[in-house]
Amino acid sequence: MRRVFFLVPGTIDRYRCGGLSVALHTARLVNRLLPTDLVTYRTRQDDYLFLDDLLQQEPAPGETLWVVSWGFEVPKLLRRLRGRHVIYHAHSSGYGFDLPSGVPVFAVSRNTLGYWADRAPRNPLFLVPNALEPHWLERGARLGVAVAEAGDRSIDVLVQERKSSRYVLGQLVPALRKLGLKVVVQSGWVEDLVALFNASKVYIYDSAEYWRSNGLSEGFGLPPLEAMACGCVVFSSFNHALADTLEPSVVGHQIGCGSLAWDVRRICESVREPSAWRPTQERLNQLLSEHTETALMSRWRSALAAIETMPSDEVPLRRSPTFLLRFNRKVGRILRFLRRLISRC
Template identity: 45%
Template sequence: MRKLYFLVPGTTKAYHCGGLWAELKLLELAQSVGAATLVTYQQREPGHLFLGDCLSQPPSPGIFVVSWGFHVAKLIPRLKPYPVIYHAHSTGYGFGLPVGVPVVTVSRNSMGYWGQKAPHAPIYYLPNVISDEFDHQGKNRDIDVLIMARKSSAYLLQHLAPQLQKHCRVEVVDYFVPSLADLFNRSRVYLYDSALYWAVQGVSEGFGLQPLEAMACGCHVFSSVNGGLADYLDPGVNCEQIGCYDSGYDLVKILRALNKPTPPISLEFLQEYRAPQVKQKLGLIWQALDEFFDYQQAHGSDIAPVTRRRIWHLRIQQWGRKAGKLLKKSK
């Protein structure tokens, strides 16, 4: 199979975020399946390839993997002579993709978005990985309610948390935590509310790893269900919705959850996100992409892309047909 070149702007502190960690985890998994390496494109870093150097050399038989949503629209034209795939996390960046660029999404929510926006591109679903450290460790849970300040709404931090602090032990984490798995195993309830955060950013929640990690550690999760969170959260079944109608309603449900044991999450449910199953799926997708690029090299596409101009043309045709039928009825 062709080698994979994972493109990221850089790996230093300025680029630290969930998207980078997810990409590095996938790179590590890919290296256990075939040949894969990291390429930076905004800054040179010791030990990593630099995109400018790669493009100055003869075309490589490898596949470039782009993922940084705000940069994809500029990167794809630079990579035009090469096989490229888009590893899609969030949605809503506003760009389109050429028919010949496959999409590998981290959530079914993102898959549905690209299935509508680019229906003729090869599209695959490959979820992010939950590390084995996120597991029920049987520790003493000395934190009643855990909130991570980053991405949390003002409602959660300024309104609900103060109300909860009158009734139970609330830990609001706004500092670096070396082990989230340890923190989740010390907590009974985990609150996550990212809908407003992503609305301000103008893009979607790509996957929402932390609520799933908390569930794996035995926390009772109260969360928003926006974007990729809708993939696995099922309010009333494996979680509860946060910010639902009224803070008093949230308060009643959270305090009730603290007074009864959290039912263990199904191990079968978690398997889809564990490394062995994701690795197996990655191998199948990688092989399919390799076959697609073999075909693409020998054949052009005969399917018209879905563009705004084409959609407007089809709408005008539809309106014309409806107008014609109305005229016939009026005669």
């Protein structure tokens, strides 16, 4: 039975982010399928294995499956793990690096899958969407689960400051407050996010500017899904992986389009009558079922089984270099032009 190592720089506060949460959660689930450990490579921590030690203990190629995911550090990690069995657990896209031939890509969204299907079309590709942690599904006050209606929710509009746009924070929030709505801008650590979302009628998430300014993508966009699991009406941007789950005017509603007045009017209407703005119970249940731990484990089980059947002693296919494809296309155009010219003579 193979062993799986999930690589993260560390788990201390300086590394806390959505990517770390996903790595920790996924590692716990994969551990139900294969023996799995978390491995740090920047900060040595007493509770976890350390990459340098492991590389000395097991010569390449070894039997271990190494899972890398940490954005800009992936190329460096791949070089250190050369000759070993490596999986790229692809979150965001846009980092600009290429993958060695044969390295499987486990993409967490269709947006990321499409990116690598273009950039590494000969690498094995799999779709493994992230799962919601159980407390969102077990305690979320949504349709059919002790839904809290408008009068029971003390917060009219909830905005999380991190990744939010200047438009939302600088224009929309003041406009909504001016009309008397209770708007909470959450900016620090919250001990119980489920309770905060359960207490909110409308949730606003506008990350397009944030990711565009960083030159990267919204890798998996769980916050709007978490909000819907708690019965919130969601107004959001639809960039990158958010388009995997949010269908405009059906599941979520676009924010920051048209005009400020139109946003204000729609949000006020949704605060007054949330049930008219939520997705149907059937649609929401279908969406949430696709992001359960059971669904994630099923996809990982299938993907792991597939890569086990791939021969390790054969040369993997390589993609054609872009410059060569374009050169061949130009040569083809020149040859066609010359043929037409000759045929006229």
